[in-house]
Amino acid sequence: MRSPDGYPPPREARGTLAAALAVRGWPLVRSEEAWARRHGWSETGEPEGLAYKIEIFEALDRRHGFTVRAPRIPGLRYRDLDEID
Numbered sequence: 001m002r003s004p005d006g007y008p009p010p011r012e013a014r015g016t017l018a019a020a021l022a023v024r025g026w027p028l029v030r031s032e033e034a035w036a037r038r039h040g041w042s043e044t045g046e047p048e049g050l051a052y053k054i055e056i057f058e059a060l061d062r063r064h065g066f067t068v069r070a071p072r073i074p075g076l077r078y079r080d081l082d083e084i085d
Helices: 011-023 032-036 047-063
Strands: none
Touching: 011 047, 032 047
């Protein structure tokens, strides 16, 4: 992802793109290799970082008795909070 003048976009742009892809049903986990790097992108950035945060927040909601009514993200395992690394 590059701007028209060749510079990388601000970090926030990647997170915004990831969110836009997610709500349109595009996969947030692009490969096992990208998923392995999710921790480095958990604040802003690549789609796997957003997927990782969604996994954590949904696990927290389920632990506290909330019903999560959201589309499933392809590639996520939807584990319990204790199982998330």
